[in-house]
Amino acid sequence: MLMLRLGRAADLPQIERLAAASPVGVSALPASRERLAEILGASEASMAEGVVFSGEERYFFVLEDTETGVLAGCSGIIAASGFRSPFYTFRNEMFVHASRELGLHNRIHVLSLCHDLTGHSLLVGYHLSDEYHQPDVMELNARGRLLFMASHPQRFAESTSVEVVGISDEQGHAPFWDAVGRHFFAVSYTEAERIGSERGRGYLAELMPGYPIYVPMLSDEAQEVIGQVNPSVQDVFDILMDEGFETDNYVDIFDGGPVVHAKTALLKTVRHSELAVVELGEPQEGDTLWLVANTRVGDFRACALHMDWQPGAPVVLSALTAQALKVAAGDQLRLVRGG
Structure with missing residues (x-):
């Protein structure tokens, strides 16, 4: 039987194995043993607290095969994103440039750096070993934590968000990062995600341009991947869409993948x-x-x-x-x- 439970310190060696297999992207687990131990420690501390409202708590779930003791996957929840530093995304907007004299009226797609979703609960760290990629198992790993949220609503925010992995290739090149972020950090997408997973993404986000980015000025390749989902997480994305998450407003600052959000109480698992x-x-x-x-x-x-x-x-x-x-x-x- 596969059972979802909260992780504990003794799980660290197996979680390291899962982290090593986790693909690059916002859902990736940090490769650092120390950082993984910190996450487990924070989760164990969060269980012990008598929480009456969401804060810096973090919950790390593991999916265990009870017959063998093998961990098949993991997932997590951050109770309130951006508790210590803002949670940054790019907001999709339309600017209007008009000239009455020339009779021109243009609507231009721009991306504006924002922290609108700061304070939302954040679903993070989803990973499932390849041999367990079956619909029932994916649902348990993705939705089981929402049953935890439904039973303990005081521990979570009124809204929930998820950063969904965007487009990158097997070599770790991401068109959106190459067109935007790389100009400000001079590091590869893979290295940026590694820094983000170990130190927090706000550390890099604060160096992103504060002015709107005019999308038509980006390369065609970068424009095409804005809001697009990496094929490796399409099945999980479909589960999120079925839950009632909205996709249109925000994209990830690193790879341009969608950042989806919804009212927690209206999520399918919570509501039904x-x-x-x-x-x-x-x-x-x-x-x-x-x-x-x-x-x-x-x-x-x-x-x-x-x-x-x-x-x-x-x-x-x-x-x-x-x-x-x-x-x-x-x-x-x-x-x-x-x-």
């Missing part, structure tokens, strides 16, 4: 998830996929089950599944339909 009581017995398997999670913090667990469950009824679990989910008869579960 339901609570049910656990009953121990012989579960009735079915064709419907349900993402199922307990409502705890430090002992959070979530998995994907195929079962015939109807809202309002108890959820019948085997003793083994209940133990894996860390629930007993009479406890509550939070469920949402998969797909």
Whole structure:
């Protein structure tokens, strides 16, 4: 069984393995062992706190194969982006240049550096090993953390954002970075993302141009990739779109990929998830996929089950599944339909 839970210090060696396989981009895990240990430490500290509103908490989830102990993937949530320094993006805008005398009226696409999304909760660090790339598993890794948000809304912001990996090639060249960021830093896209993952992206963002960038002045190649999704994350992007995230307003300052956002309470998983009581017995398997999670913090667990469950009824679990989910008869579960 694959089980989503919060990471702990003992997971560090396996998380290093996942980080080594993580592709370049905003969802990449830092390669530094020290930085990974800091993230795990921050996550463990966040579980222990009695949080009443979102702040600098960070939650790092791992997807574990309970039969082998192997970590298949990971994902994370930053409770409030830009808590210590602004969270920068480029905002898509249209400037109007007009001349009454010449009878000209032109609308020109520009990108303006902004921190409109500072304070949003931020979904980060999604990664799944290649051998686990199945629809049910991708849903659990991507949406399971949203069940955690649904059970503990006081820990998160009213809005949630996600930086989606943009276009780059296998050699680490990103057309948007080469046309914009490289002029201000003289480092490659791969190196910029490495610095961003280890030191924070605000460190580089503060050196970006403060004036609007006129998109028609960029190369055709750079213009074409603005707001485009890297094919390697298209499946996850489709899950985000199904959740109700909006795509049109913001793009990433490094690779020009979309930065999507939504009201947290209106996300599909949060809005449609339901609570049910656990009953121990012989579960009735079915064709419907349900993402199922307990409502705890430090002992959070979530998995994907195929079962015939109807809202309002108890959820019948085997003793083994209940133990894996860390629930007993009479406890509550939070469920949402998969797909």
